[in-house]
Amino acid sequence: MNEKKIVKSGKRKTAVARAVLTEGTGVVKINGENYNNLHEFKRLSIEEVLRINQRITNNTKFNVDITTKGGGEKSQIEAARLALARAILEFTKSKTLREVMISYDKHMLIADVRRKEMYKPGDSKARRKRQKSYR
Numbered sequence: 001m002n003e004k005k006i007v008k009s010g011k012r013k014t015a016v017a018r019a020v021l022t023e024g025t026g027v028v029k030i031n032g033e034n035y036n037n038l039h040e041f042k043r044l045s046i047e048e049v050l051r052i053n054q055r056i057t058n059n060t061k062f063n064v065d066i067t068t069k070g071g072g073e074k075s076q077i078e079a080a081r082l083a084l085a086r087a088i089l090e091f092t093k094s095k096t097l098r099e100v101m102i103s104y105d106k107h108m109l110i111a112d113v114r115r116k117e118m119y120k121p122g123d124s125k126a127r128r129k130r131q132k133s134y135r
Helices: 040-057 073-092 095-104
Strands: 005-012 015-023 028-030 062-069
Touching: 005 073, 015 073, 028 040, 040 073, 040 095, 062 073, 073 095
Parallel strands: 028 062
Antiparallel strands: 005 015, 015 062
């Protein structure tokens, strides 16, 4: 029962993703759905992480199970991409892989912490101010 299992999470806006990597045959599932059945945009975002890993380490002997909650579709994809990249990095423990991922796109390993600005009291939007009617 010495199976290697790594759990990592990623966030984007209000979306949260959790990636579970286990030793296996290379099966990738997102929200219980097989990777090949996903639509093109979601598949391409996950594929770039897998492609970079395969190019550097020549190792695809793990199963990936990603679950996402909250936010919109694109935020969930970016959160899943972040969680997967972090999990692969811990699984392989490769320094060159980390350098390549950061040089390719720093948001592969570093979360984007920007959030929506709050509405201000007495105003209709976050930055818009009330018009003055005098002059």
